[in-house]
Amino acid sequence: MRRSVSFALASVLASSMLVAGASTAQAAAFPVNPGPVVDGRPITGSGQNLPPIDESTYNVGPYMAPQVEAYYTGKAIQQDRADVALAAWRWVRDWVRANCGSTPEAVRACRATVVFDVDETLLNSYTYSVAQDPQFTFNPTTWNEYVAACDYAGIPQTRDLYNRFIKLGVYVALVSAGSKDNKPFMVKCLREHRIAGWDRYIMRGEASDDLSDAEWKALKRKGLVQKGHRIVASVGDQVSDMSYGHLLHGFLMPNTMYYLH
Ligand SMILES: [Mg+2]
DSSP, rough: OOOOOHHHHHHHHHHHHHHHHHHOOSSOOEEEEGGGGTTTTEEOOOOOOOOOTTTOOOOOOOGGGHHHHHHHHHHHHHHHHHHHHHHHHHHHHHHHHHHOSSSHHHHHHTTTTEEEOTTTTTTTTTHHHSSSSTTOOOHHHHHHHHTTOOOEEEOOOOOOHHHHHHTOOEEEEEEEEGGGHHHHHHHHHHHHTTOOOOOOEEEEEEGTTOOOHHHHHHHHHHHHHHHOOOOOOOOOOSSGGGGGGSSSSSEEBBEEEEEEE
């Protein structure tokens, strides 16, 4: 993950989105259309995500801290996560029944695969962002300390979704733009949060530095498809977790803290 520490413009633009969203907040997962990079690939989400600004990467910054805190400490985010997780479960279950069969062996044999992102999808780093000074900014040093200490909170809705997929028999691939250097810490931390049994866990190394996260993740999904995987769904918290194809359906968990292209 290469989050920018620059946030001033983002804060101003994001504030208008969040304030507008507050009066229309609803607990339901619905179709999301973030633009041409996902043409032809449906995304279901809560709408509680930051908008893309050009092709930048940003953290929302301290200006919006009260609104972000209210969302993360209130009931709305729990309901939004539950709604998106339920939509993902139903979509994958129904696809698998129609295309693979009903036993885990049959599902495995047809190579049905779900891709999960990690940060803000399986693990929640709200306590990191809120503790920074200024709040909701990013600092690589404090970030690495946070990861090494496994100070993440869990996200029960996606943990349960993940474990239901494992039982269903689908292949699970974790595709994360987090640094490969942190992989031992992440593996240990995911296990502490009762997330285990994945088939692949792909993280970013130095060699892929000139690609955006969206391009890099699409390339990794393409690699899985070329190995015979059928990527039924990609579950993430960024549109860049589900851009540029090589998946049937994206499921977008809420993240109002930062945007990654
Ligand atoms: Mg993420």
